[in-house]
Amino acid sequence: MxxxxxxxxxxxxxxxxxxxxxxxxxxxxxxxxxxxxxxxxxxxxxxxxxxxxxxxxxxxxxxxxxxxxxxxxxxxxxxxxxxxxxxxxxxxxxxxxxxxxxxxxxxxxxxxxxxxxxxxxxxxxxxxxxxxxxxxxxxxxxxxxxxxxxxxxxxxxxxxxxxxxxxxxxxxxxxxxTLSWEAVASGFWRFLTGLFKKVMVANEAGRLASLFLDADPASGTVLGAWAGAVLFTLQIYYDFSGYSDMAIGLGKMFGFSLPENFDYPYTARSVKEFWRRWHMSLGSFFRDYLYIPLGGN
Incomplete structure (x- = not known):
């Protein structure tokens, strides 16, 4: 499900x-x-x-x-x-x-x-x-x-x-x-935001990207390749962040506070900053349980 x-x-x-x-x-x-x-x-x-x-x-x-x-x-x-x-x-x-x-x-x-x-x-x-x-x-x-x-x-x-x-x-x-109607309403709106990202943006971006990326290379254009690549990156982001928004929103509805997972990574100014903003719970897991114990800082 x-x-x-x-x-x-x-x-x-x-x-x-x-x-x-x-x-x-x-x-x-x-x-x-x-x-x-x-x-x-x-x-x-x-x-x-x-x-x-x-x-x-x-x-x-x-x-x-x-x-x-x-x-x-x-x-x-x-x-x-x-x-x-x-x-x-x-x-x-x-x-x-x-x-x-x-x-x-x-x-x-x-x-x-x-x-x-x-x-x-x-x-x-x-x-x-x-x-x-x-x-x-x-x-x-x-x-x-x-x-x-x-x-x-x-x-x-x-x-x-x-x-x-x-x-x-x-x-x-x-x-x-404790459950409050304010938290339920806020969580439900966050859930709807994530649902919109997933269904209306990610799915449509993926459908459009496939029109460019699955086309015959012999008949493709540079502009079409770039359009497909951009649409594919949008699909990935809105798919992942949409699911995270839905999870965080549902958590609020049931009285839990879940950590944020994406912080506008495509606005990052460097690769390092991008990875700090992308799937932050996964990045912090590897940092705290693998990278630092192995000698990182």
């Missing part, structure tokens, strides 16, 4: 929003977890077990790290999380690529099955990794209840396309959140 689907707009979202607002406060996390798993299962139900398995492992690893005082055991628990999460990501997303590369370099072909790619696996893998690392570093408390941790991992409005949310950014909202 995607946000632009009529089933989402006219059935799923009104039903979940109404139920979330109507039930007692202590039931709201359960409502969102159930809704998120239904949302995720809409495309391929079998992958629900994978996201629940990943969350189950990291929930218990996080609690084990928080309870342990011996350094070597804390590192061992962290290593378990890294191996499980990166192993799942490599298996489902990169096993075919690695097997093809090995065959091209050596002629040896590994009997690797072609696995379907679970939706959102990159996003929830990065989130679960960031949680365990933050618990290890003492930057967040280990989540007490598995249901609450599963909500952090599987929130439907940021599961498929981000932004990548870190546990300290959302822990307060998981524990307690």
């Amino acid at each position: 995607v946000f632009a689907d009529l089933a989402f707009l006219y059935v799923f979202l009104p039903l979940v929003f109404g139920l979330h607002a109507a039930v007692p406060v202590h039931w709201r996390n359960g409502v969102l977890v159930a809704a998120s798993l239904v949302f995720y299962a809409w495309g391929e139900p079998v992958w629900v077990s994978l996201i629940v398995f990943s969350a189950f492992i990291d929930y218990h690893v996080g609690r084990a790290i928080a309870a342990e005082t011996r350094s070597r055991w804390r590192i061992a628990y962290l290593a378990v999380s890294l191996c499980v999460n990166l192993g799942l990501l490599l298996t489902f997303k990169y096993s075919g690529f690695l097997a093809d590369t090995l065959h091209a370099l050596s002629g040896f072909r590994l009997p690797v099955p072609r696995l379907a790619l679970p939706v959102g696996i990159s996003f929830y893998t990065f989130q679960t990794l960031s949680y365990v690392i933050d618990v290890y570093r003492g930057r967040t408390r280990a989540q007490d209840r598995f249901l609450d941790y599963l909500l952090f991992v599987a929130l439907f409005f940021q599961l498929v396309a981000g932004p990548i949310v870190r546990h300290p950014q959302i822990a307060a909202g998981i524990a307690h959140r």
